[in-house]
Amino acid sequence: MLARRRWRFAILALLPVFLIFAYVRIYPIADTLRLSLFKWDLLSKNKPFIGLANFRELFGDRLFQDALFNTTVIAFGVLVITVPLAMVLAALINYRTRSRLAGFYESAIFIPHVVSLVPAAMAWKWIFDARLGPLNAFLSWFGVPAQAWLFDPFWSVVCIIVLCSWQALGYAVLIYLVGFKNLPVSVYEAATLDGANEVQKFWRLSVPLLKPITLYVSVVTLVSGFNVYAQAFVLASDAQGAPGRQVRVLVLDMLENSFRNYRFGYAASEAVILLIIVLVLTLLQFGLLRERATR
């Protein structure tokens, strides 16, 4: 009787949340998968099932290839900068955890992660600006000629990587700090007795012991790298309204196919590619974690 009432409460309480969740998550996810198999153009009357034709077209599409390439370079670029740097910074902050400045370190590195994307991107856009930007002015001290960073096909991608890394770093450092605080003290004491110095302890103990954290941070960084959009949007348009060189990224290409070309089925197939990338990365993480655990 009591048990039955409890079960009823659980179901009744959970039901509304589940219905909302189903409506705003499960249904649109399923709909993305469905749309990707249809020729679903807003302007045409019939929207026939075309199987995998969208995907076939996608892989011959220059713009999509561009977007996929740029996005991949950005995601891995951010990863390569962020993760090692975050680990070293976290080690240093952890070492100086008793310092009066520890709070300042944490906040200063973390603030770029929490502030709104667009204003922060605007600050960087000014830094990279060809005529007014401090970067060119700074480099001119060393005799480096002024560059139109945001207009160069190579440098504009680098600029986005720098901006994204600047933002991603705070999160990674924070997670590493939690990791460092949870490391077993006894192992380090033993290493100290054996005469290991701090650098050796970092390489031989911290790096291997923190591997699960490194794996997690790497996947999170990569996944958010693959979703890059606002950064590219802001940096790509020139401050004076001149058409900037657009760095095509996946989400941008997707939105353009939907809201400029009205090809929603085609855009959905791009979304499915994004989904597959994220799933593969996540499975990879779990796979590597399990491999460690069984060894």
Added chain:
Amino acid sequence: MTGKPATVDQPLPRPRKRAVDWLIDAILVAFCVLMILPLVFLVANAFKTPQEMLAWPPTIIPSDPTLDNFTAVLGDTPLLRWIGNSLLFAVFSTIAILATSAIAGYVLGKFRYRTTNVIFAIFLATAIIPFEVYMIPLYFQAQSLGILNSTWGLLLGYLVMSFGIFLIRQNVIHAIPDELLEAARMDGAGEMLIFFRIVLPLLRGALGALAVLAFFQAWTAFAWPMIVATTRESYTIEVGLALFQTGFTVDLGRLSAAAALVLVPSITLFALLRRNFVQGIAATGIKE
């Protein structure tokens, strides 16, 4: 602050250790200053005259501070309205996420039946899917509900947060003993009463951390507002700013002023809620 493994029993002689500490502090301070410098410059630029903007090296404290940029930008754009839109969106989203996470987290943590376990598995399985993947169908749902270009339309994408449900569930499991709930049931308390009078107060810390995360998530949202709020009156501040900065006649001073108006409140809020924030973010990395 329990373990500081790296500093136990320093083998270094004292003066050398001091030197090393000092060096590390110097590196960290330099790096941290570099990290916040772009934002400091942005705020400084907002107060500069066009002449000073071009000065090299750029000044951090404007020599001749002016509010012209602010008055100009407030005259050009409905910036305050955009901020209001974002604020409304973020507050509603926070409330919705707190409510759904508290209920679902509690039920999934303390009522283990086959049904609830299945639902938990569904939440878990969809958690990793990025918003960008399914936002186009969601856009059509908003359209068919007739809530495009409104706070409700924005809200549709931000009613639930999988991570919020996990965070609360974790807390319920660790912080609320079954005995406490059983005792209340013995005393004849109904399930509703138990949830509101016992469970919610015990979750205050976790809900606080979640609230900060949810608020900032909505406040900084970009792709979804970009497609859902497409009239000038309904822009969120992020979208408004992003489109404003592509304008033809906009100068750097006004851009910086607009950006500063958005940044300063969020940095202040962060400074006030830093503990909550760090706690919440740190929890995202803790795995079972």
